Amino acid sequence: MKISMLVTILLGLNIYASDVRGVSTAQFTTEILLTIGAEKQLVGTANLWNEIAPELKEQFEKIPELSKRSPTKEQFYELNPNFLTGWKSISTKKNLGDVEELEKNGVEVYIPKTLESNSLESLYEDILFFGKKFNVETNARALIEKLKKQVELIKNKNIYKKKLKVFGYDGKEDFPYVVGGGAIGNTLIEIAGGENIYKETSFGFGSGQWEKIIDSNPEVIVIIDYDNASSEEKIEFLKNRSPIKMLEAVKNNNFIVIPLNYISSGIHVVKGIEILSDGIDKIRNKNRE
Template sequence: MKKLFLLLFLLLTIFSFSNDSIRIVSTSQFTTEMLLAIGAEDYMIGTSFLDDEILPELQEKYKKIPVLSAGAPTKELFYSLNPTFLTGWQSIATSKNLGTIEELNENGVEVFFTKSQKTSNLDDIYEDILYFGKRLNLEENAKKVVENMKSEIEKVKVFNSGKKKVKVFAYDSQESAPFIIGGNGIGNTMIELAGGENIFKDSNFGFGTGNWEKVLDENPELILIVDYGDKSYESKIKFLKQESPILELQAVKENRFVRIPLSYISSGIKVSKGIEKISEGLREVQE
């Protein structure tokens, strides 16, 4: 019996050490918020690529983790932290940034890039959250996060049941040709679940370049504006109302604009709240 107890104690100690030794760098807001939401802050040694404000309920946890840079941290800074796990934007794993996945692995860094950043399927977001939970021995926390997201989305779906679809132009940026939310990403799925119909739903990209002619032809009832970066939400509205080719559209004249911060339309834990935000913006048109 003593030998069995000792064996169990050793196994638990090894397992605990294995988890405690995980040192995570997160290079996207959506993975940072996933990790914080499941209670993985003690494993996190650095973050980067903050698009907008962290969820209020996660801000205290976030403040305790070093922000390495606004964009990609340097290799020197990254490796000086002795990281063992990297997640975030897939573009971080290039020779110009932190190195290829093969290079990172050779240097003792485990790499996990979320499947959901290249998908239009909400289930992939849930799977990513549950993966983090399993990998970090926080499975119950991860399950609760997923269950809460599903519950929030279901309420919106029930509310919109039987209501007419609202034609939506989802504008990101650019002036000569609009950079938009297309039909092959999570943004399009969110618009549909919120009760809208993306006028660029037939495009084969998540974000990409559209054209003003189609916006004029489709005559959207509402304009969803992605808010982030150097150009403010207000400046984008000013352009649409004063200089853009669509300034005569009814939706523009009647100020039917809805603001959506970038992190609320990225593949993370905010998608349920993002769907709620879009749905709230559509209600005036639906009614």
Template sequence: MKTFKSMWLILAIAMLSILAACGNDKAQKSETENEQWDPAQAAATEVTIENNDTTQIYTEAPKKAISLNQHVTEIMLALGLEDSMVGTAYLDDKIYAPLKAAYDQVPVLAEQYPTKEQVIDAEADFLYAGWKSGFSEKGVGTPEELETLGIHTYLHTSSSTTNPSLEDIFTDIRNIAKIFEVEERGEALIVQMSQEVEDIRAKLPQGKEELRVLIFDNGKQDVTTAGQNFMNELVTVAGGKNIFGDVESGWTTVSKEDTVERNPEVIVVIDYGSTSVEEKINFLKNDPALKETDAVMNERFVTLPLSAASEGVRAAEAIQILAQGFYPDNF
């Protein structure tokens, strides 16, 4: 009888052990399933960006991006995203020197905008345009067309708004950093750019009237200049006053007579395209009307590359060039 009771005790202990093991297996399985699928966590990893009248939802960072203009190419490279890029396009001039090594790792697809076929052949999943023309019918295609191909798009907002500021560029940088899941790099880049600008501003003369500045793109019969585009911000931060900053447009055309009346003290010559800086300055010196301005008579010209004048990572460099040209004694 004693042996019989012992056997039942052994069997009971064994059954309890089996049940406990089953319970543990179910708990572990449940935990594994929760780790594999957590709706709250999945929702948190989604990134939603409102851009260019579209809503772009990212469930993962793009892996095959193409940048369509130089200043946005330089933003991606400054964020260390060259390994996530399958192509670049449309240089205005030489790439920013600190980014040249990274740039050389990315294929150049076209001198201007690539074709839709080139984009498809590259298996692109993200296109980043610096100008609205990139997503026009003459560019790569509209965001709606590209979405049907499974390609996300981002239009650089600071290049597509009136009178953009440095903060608008920082918003674009934050958006791209968020899309590519490199937020810390984005904030570090913004801190660096902000500090560089503050260091320049600290050297500017205090209590002086701002210099009258003409931004000269080109001109023959009339003058093509900057109204309320990013050049207006750059000139202002560098301690000057854009004489056509009251014109509510980006690049604009004004008369020579109006230019002479506003009488610039300094002329910023934008360097790009087939017309050289020397040719532009010779035109200013020999034009019967424009040669009478203070800037031309005193030969006060500042040369600025178009790539530095765009809404990108070279903003501090552009402000440095302008400030040195405006106030050489302070630098």
């Protein structure tokens, strides 16, 4: 191949990458993209459930935030986007349109693999995809290596410790909305030294049963904190009005509060494991007293 032709191809690839006009509709995808340096190609964000990571705030504030939840089609198409990623529910007919409609309108859709997997490898694959798509592959690979090393350190710290049974409570009162076995939250609990009582389920977050929780008698209750209800409100309900208020874990305040974006996929997985691991350690030690 002639050098001139090779240069033309490479330039074409760079032009393609720099021409990405992306919209991210999940906090975890937004924070990944900002961390690997793709902010100049992000034209919009949405669905911020917790505060953005402080180290990313300056970059984040330069990008239009379309909505705290799902943006409208009008808001979305005003940005002339050609790439969409985030929660799978966004690319449905009731929101921005299904994948077929979006692609027909010139928008490539990438549903993160980690949304349907409990493997950290799926997170690394997503990061690498974004790195290649936004022409920041070196940064993406560096982030992956950093996360892998940090996760391995915590794994080694907890490998010989007795696992405690964990109930992950997202919310709701008529029935519990729980952390299931089908997403990364389950894996973070395991690495931290816990055993999710809903590990056999295929969903990431889903409907549970109060009877199942009573029968399982968890030793740890993880409270997912975001703006649907405060962690204090959730704990007050569990302690005073819930069907599981008689459990020892509830009576002994064996609660670990963790922000939603720390028990979901994304750049906070290591911090999430640390929060869970430290909390489980404290409860483990308390049980010995």
